[in-house]
Every structure is written in C-alpha cells, then in structure tokens.
Amino acid sequence: MNIIVTKDEQEMSQKAADLLQQRNKPESECVLGLATGGTPLGTYQELIRRYESGEMDFSNVTTLNLDEYVGVPKSHPQSYRSFMQENLFKHVNMDTRKAHIPDGQAVDLKEECARYEALIEEVGPPDIQLLGIGHNGHIGFNEPGSSFESETHVVELADSTREANARFFTSIEEVPTKAITMGIQSIMKAKKIVLIASGEKKADAIQKLLSQDVSEDFPASALHRHPDVTLIVDLAAYQTVQN
Numbered sequence: 001m002n003i004i005v006t007k008d009e010q011e012m013s014q015k016a017a018d019l020l021q022q023r024n025k026p027e028s029e030c031v032l033g034l035a036t037g038g039t040p041l042g043t044y045q046e047l048i049r050r051y052e053s054g055e056m057d058f059s060n061v062t063t064l065n066l067d068e069y070v071g072v073p074k075s076h077p078q079s080y081r082s083f084m085q086e087n088l089f090k091h092v093n094m095d096t097r098k099a100h101i102p103d104g105q106a107v108d109l110k111e112e113c114a115r116y117e118a119l120i121e122e123v124g125p126p127d128i129q130l131l132g133i134g135h136n137g138h139i140g141f142n143e144p145g146s147s148f149e150s151e152t153h154v155v156e157l158a159d160s161t162r163e164a165n166a167r168f169f170t171s172i173e174e175v176p177t178k179a180i181t182m183g184i185q186s187i188m189k190a191k192k193i194v195l196i197a198s199g200e201k202k203a204d205a206i207q208k209l210l211s212q213d214v215s216e217d218f219p220a221s222a223l224h225r226h227p228d229v230t231l232i233v234d235l236a237a238y239q240t241v242q243n
C-alpha cells in the first residue's frame with residue numbers, strides 16, 4: 001500500500017483528483033469507481049474546477065458508484081443518486097446514462113444486485129476506484145463481518161453507520177436501515193484503488209488499517225491484498241497514528 005500524507009483535507013482532495021485525472025485519457029473510455037460521504041466532496045469540487053478550467057473532459061467517462069440506500073427514492077435529496085448528481089454529475093460534461101448506481105428501489109433487490117454485479121463486469125472494472133472509510137472500517141457499505149468474497153448484496157446498516165450518516169437527515173429515524181453495496185470482492189476488481197481519509201475522527205480507523213492485520217472484522221483490511229492501493233490521508237487522521 002502506497003501512503004501519501006497531506007497537510008490538510010484540501011491537499012488530500014487535490015492528490016486524489018490527480019490520480020483520477022491521470023486515468024482519464026482522451027483517447028479511450030475511462031471507468032471511474034465513485035463513492036459518497038463527506039470525504040470525497042473536496043475531490044469532486046476539484047474535478048469540477050478542472051473541468052471548468054478546461055483541464056479535464058468527462059465525455060469519455062463511465063462511472064460505477066459503490067452503493068445506494070434501500071427504499072429511498074432517487075429524487076430524495078439524500079439518495080446517493082441525488083448526491084452524485086448535485087456534487088459532480090450536473091457540473092461536468094458527463095453522459096449520465098453512463099453513470100451507474102445501484103437501484104435501491106428495485107422491486108426485486110436480489111435481482112438488482114445480480115444486475116449490478118454483471119454491469120461491473122460489462123462496463124468495468126473501474127480503472128480507478130475512489131473509497132472513503134467508515135469509523136468501523138467499512139468500505140462501501142460492507143460492515144464488519146462482511147465476507148471478503150462478497151459481491152453486490154443487500155446489507156443491514158450498523159447502528160454506528162446510521163448514527164454517523166444521521167447528520168445528512170433530519171433525524172436518525174429517517175436514516176435507512178438497509179443498503180445495496182458492491183461487495184468486497186467487487187471492489188477489489190478495480191485496477192487501482194485510492195482510499196481517502198481526513199480528520200481526527202478517522203485516526204482510529206487509519207491506525208487499524210495500518211496495523212497490517214487482515215481480518216473480515218475490519219473490512220478495509222482486505223485492501224492489503226490488492227496490488228495497487230494508494231492511501232491518501234491528511235495529517236489530522238495520520239498524526240495520531242504516530243503518537
């Protein structure tokens with residue numbers, strides 16, 4: 001695992017945008033694996049800035065998002081479809097028909113998971129996958145205990161994850177209890193993975209990740225088995241590791 005320590009969140013976002021931009025070559029289709037949450041917001045702002053200044057073009061970009069809440073309408077402001085639309089897609093010259101996100105409102109969720117996994121094979125795998133990390137080490141919505149062999153599936157969200165995400169809703173009761181997520185094995189198919197983390201609140205998770213222990217109790221530890229992972233972490237999330 002390649003580790004880049006940045007002075008702050010802004011620099012973390014710029015470095016992550018650099019890696020995404022490097023994969024976006026004008027002569028070929030580029031597949032980006034994208035994530036939601038607070039952490040990638042700065043990266044998306046940086047990608048938008050680069051598009052607006054003519055440094056980046058998204059016409060050849062296909063995207064595959066990691067996850068989506070179950071039962072939340074696509075138009076709901078907190079659906080991951082709306083999140084991506086508001087924070088990236090609508091600001092760049094993307095063909096949103098090539099922007100894929102699991103359908104959390106599918107009548108048959110099992111069938112939807114199978115469809116999405118097949119889609120990863122069909123349009124993917126991502127040239128690069130952007131990942132955040134949950135306090136408990138979750139990636140996508142793969143909570144502790146998830147099998148490293150898992151493909152796209154429905155998960156029950158851990159109470160700690162619902163509490164962490166409650167800040168985006170008006171109350172904890174509104175936070176969905178289930179989600180569809182790409183599995184660990186699906187995520188590991190990406191050619192390159194970049195994990196970003198910032199702030200003291202992520203320091204424990206980063207410390208655990210860097211302990212090198214590989215265990216299904218800490219989903220992000222699966223990344224130690226991937227040949228091309230870059231961790232970009234700001235000082236606040238990393239410094240505590242040193243103390």
Ligand SMILES: N[C@@H]1[C@@H](O)[C@H](O)[C@@H](COP(=O)(O)O)O[C@@H]1O
Binds near residue numbers: 039067135140165
């Ligand atoms: N499903 C998402 C993850 O993909 C994300 O990495 C994590 C951390 O979010 P944040 O970046 O807001 O800390 O939370 C959510 O639950």
